[in-house]
Amino acid sequence: MSTWGDEAIDLMATVGVTLDPGQRETICDGMSEGADRKWLASEVADVEPRQNGKGVILETRALSGLLLVKEPLIIWTAHEFKTAHQGFMRMRHYFDNYDHLRKRVRTIRSSTHSTEIILKTGQTLAFLARSGGSGRGFAGVSPLFLDEAFALTAEQVAAIMYATSAAANPQVWYMSSAPLADSEVLRETCKRGRRGARGLVYYEWSARGRYDDLFKLVEQNKALSDEDEDTAEGQELRGRLFAAVAEANRAFGIRISESSILREVRATGVEQFLRERLGVYSELETGAAIDAERWKKLGDPESRRDGDVAIAVDIAPERDWAAIGLYGHRADDLGHVQLIHYGPVAGLLDKIAEYRDALDPVAVGMARGTYASLREDLKKRGIIRPEDRGDDDEPSRSDDKDPRRGDLVVLGGTDMAAACGQILDATKESTIRHVPAKQLDDAVGVGKTRRTGESIAWARTDRAVDITALVAVTEARWSFYARRDAKPREDEYDPLGNIF
Known part of the structure; x- marks a missing residue:
C-alpha cells in the first residue's frame, strides 16, 4: 500500500498552503493505493462543521489529481453555482499566481456556459452546479467532488454518478456539514461510514454526548x-x-x-x-423528520378531545392500507391527535360515514388523489365538497355553498405542504399530544420529507415504508383549522333560526 498524500501535501506547500493535521490525514487516507495502483477507497466522505477547511482538502485533491496522478477529467460540483464558482476562483488563483502552475495551463474558461481549467496536456478541472441533468454529458470522470453533500438528491446522484463508471480508477468525494432532515443521500452515506463500509474513507467531526x-x-x-x-x-x-x-x-x-x-x-x-457548529443531528438511523424521542414524550394515553374535531382519510399508494386520523383541542387547549382507524381499503367508506355521523366533525379531509378515487362513492353517501352542493342529483339548497360540518375539504399540493410543515412545527413546539398507536408511532419513526418548491411535504417514494397513519393525522390537523367555523349540517339547520 502507498499514498499520494505526502506528495500532495508538499505540492500545496509550493502555493503557500500548509494543511492542518486533520486535512493531512484525510488526504493521505483518501489518496492511498493498493498494489494494483487502484484507490483503496472508491469513496471519501468528510462531514464536519463549517469553516474547518473542507475546501482546502478539495483543492489539494484537485491540484494533485491534475499534476501528480494525471487524472484526465475532474469535476467539482456544489449545490449552488456560487459555491462551485468559489472553488473555481481559489483554484484559478493558484494557476494565475504561481509560475510552475501557470506554464501548464492551456486555457481557463469562466462563463455561464463553461467554467473550467484546461491544462496543455488536455487534463480538465470543471466546475458545475448540480441539477437533475448536470453531468450527463460527461464520461470517465474521476475524481468527482460532491461539495455541499447535505443537499444531494437521488435524482442528482443518478444524473452524475454514472459519469464515473468508465473511469479507469474512479473515486467520489463527499464534503458537507451535518445532514439536514431531508438529506437522504448524505444520511445513507453517514450510516455506511459509521458501520465501517468497505471502500469508504469516512471522517465525521462532532461533539460527544447525547x-x-x-x-x-x-x-x-x-x-x-x-x-x-x-x-x-x-x-x-x-x-x-x-x-x-x-x-x-x-x-x-x-x-x-x-x-x-x-x-x-x-x-x-x-x-x-x-x-x-457541533456537527450533531438527530435520527441518523432513519432520517425521520420527527425526532422519535420527542414524539414519545408527546404521547398521552389519557389524552381526550374537548369539543369539535376534524377527521381525515389517507390511502397508501399501493392501496393496501387506509387510515383515518382525528384532530381537535383538549381542555388545556393543546392539540389532540389520534389515529381512529387503520385497516384494509375494503370497508373504508363505511368507516368514513360511521365516524362522520358519530363525531359530527367540522370537516372530512383528504388529498386530491384519495378524493379522486372515492368521489363517486362519497357522493352517494352525501359526503361532498361545499362547492359541489346544488348538483341536480343532490337534495340540497343550491344557493348555499358555505362549508358545513361534515363536508369534504380536499387538500391540494400547497395545502399538503403547509399541513406537513404545521405538524412538524407543532411537534417541535410541543403544542400537541397524541394517543399512542403502533401504526402511527411506526409511521412517525420512518416519515421523511421531500422538497416541493420552497416547501416540504411527506415523501412517499419508498413503497416499503407505510406513513399512511401519519399523513392522515397531518391532514386532520390542517382540516380542523381550515373549517373550524363550518355551519351545522343541513339536517340540523333551522330556517327560522335567523329570524328574530
Missing part, C-alpha cells in the same frame, strides 16, 4: 445574559460549550474564535447551532 444533553447545553448558553456570563455558573456553562465546540471543530482557536461562537449561539436556533 443529543438531548447537548441541546440543553446550547439552550442554556443561548439564554445566558451578559451579567450572568461573569458568574461562576456562567463561566462553567461557557467552558462546557467551548469544550464541545473544540471537539467538533479543528479550526477552533485558529480560524474560529470564542467571540464568533458566542455570536452564532445568540443569532441562530438551537438545532441549527447543533448541526452547523
Whole structure:
C-alpha cells in the first residue's frame, strides 16, 4: 500500500498552503493505493462543521489529481453555482499566481456556459452546479467532488454518478456539514461510514454526548445574559460549550474564535447551532423528520378531545392500507391527535360515514388523489365538497355553498405542504399530544420529507415504508383549522333560526 498524500501535501506547500493535521490525514487516507495502483477507497466522505477547511482538502485533491496522478477529467460540483464558482476562483488563483502552475495551463474558461481549467496536456478541472441533468454529458470522470453533500438528491446522484463508471480508477468525494432532515443521500452515506463500509474513507467531526444533553447545553448558553456570563455558573456553562465546540471543530482557536461562537449561539436556533457548529443531528438511523424521542414524550394515553374535531382519510399508494386520523383541542387547549382507524381499503367508506355521523366533525379531509378515487362513492353517501352542493342529483339548497360540518375539504399540493410543515412545527413546539398507536408511532419513526418548491411535504417514494397513519393525522390537523367555523349540517339547520 502507498499514498499520494505526502506528495500532495508538499505540492500545496509550493502555493503557500500548509494543511492542518486533520486535512493531512484525510488526504493521505483518501489518496492511498493498493498494489494494483487502484484507490483503496472508491469513496471519501468528510462531514464536519463549517469553516474547518473542507475546501482546502478539495483543492489539494484537485491540484494533485491534475499534476501528480494525471487524472484526465475532474469535476467539482456544489449545490449552488456560487459555491462551485468559489472553488473555481481559489483554484484559478493558484494557476494565475504561481509560475510552475501557470506554464501548464492551456486555457481557463469562466462563463455561464463553461467554467473550467484546461491544462496543455488536455487534463480538465470543471466546475458545475448540480441539477437533475448536470453531468450527463460527461464520461470517465474521476475524481468527482460532491461539495455541499447535505443537499444531494437521488435524482442528482443518478444524473452524475454514472459519469464515473468508465473511469479507469474512479473515486467520489463527499464534503458537507451535518445532514439536514431531508438529506437522504448524505444520511445513507453517514450510516455506511459509521458501520465501517468497505471502500469508504469516512471522517465525521462532532461533539460527544447525547443529543438531548447537548441541546440543553446550547439552550442554556443561548439564554445566558451578559451579567450572568461573569458568574461562576456562567463561566462553567461557557467552558462546557467551548469544550464541545473544540471537539467538533479543528479550526477552533485558529480560524474560529470564542467571540464568533458566542455570536452564532445568540443569532441562530438551537438545532441549527447543533448541526452547523457541533456537527450533531438527530435520527441518523432513519432520517425521520420527527425526532422519535420527542414524539414519545408527546404521547398521552389519557389524552381526550374537548369539543369539535376534524377527521381525515389517507390511502397508501399501493392501496393496501387506509387510515383515518382525528384532530381537535383538549381542555388545556393543546392539540389532540389520534389515529381512529387503520385497516384494509375494503370497508373504508363505511368507516368514513360511521365516524362522520358519530363525531359530527367540522370537516372530512383528504388529498386530491384519495378524493379522486372515492368521489363517486362519497357522493352517494352525501359526503361532498361545499362547492359541489346544488348538483341536480343532490337534495340540497343550491344557493348555499358555505362549508358545513361534515363536508369534504380536499387538500391540494400547497395545502399538503403547509399541513406537513404545521405538524412538524407543532411537534417541535410541543403544542400537541397524541394517543399512542403502533401504526402511527411506526409511521412517525420512518416519515421523511421531500422538497416541493420552497416547501416540504411527506415523501412517499419508498413503497416499503407505510406513513399512511401519519399523513392522515397531518391532514386532520390542517382540516380542523381550515373549517373550524363550518355551519351545522343541513339536517340540523333551522330556517327560522335567523329570524328574530
